[in-house]
Amino acid sequence: MLFRSMRLSDTPCVIDLLRQVGNQDFIPPSRFWFLIRLLLPTFYIFVLEDETGLVVATTFLNRLPNPKYGWRGYIDYVVVEKSCRRRGFGRQVMTGVLTEAERLGCREVLLTTSHSNAQALYESLGFKAKPSSVLMRRAS
Secondary structure (H helix, E strand, O other): OEEEOOOHHHHHHHHHHHHOOOOOOOOOOHEEEEEEHHOOEEEEEEEEEEOOOOEEEEEEEEEEEOOOOOOEEEEEEEOOHHHHHOOOOHHHHHHHHHHHHHHEEEEEEEEEEOOOOHHHHHHOOOOOOOOOOOOOOOOO
């Protein structure tokens, strides 16, 4: 397995992975969206390749300044290919992104999830569920 930064050529694979967590109305990001994100100095997209070079997982890390912690990392979209789940790839992706967050100076890392089936994994990596006051508004 190889955990690495996403390349623009990985875009179709990453979009396919993102489709697995979206609903049927999901509109995938464009190649241009990925290009812009890959150029940002505080936004990172990572992938996990299997032994054959196939991208089997992805995650996003956004690094933002925080007055209390210096840098705070936000992990989003931890996605493992459906056919590859329950084989340790989620743990490998999370271990890789946490290592990168630490290397990038993040003293605190937040993760949001809507899938309770992964909560045991996140807790085993030191995450604790917290009561949240997160509010979300979708554009009409």
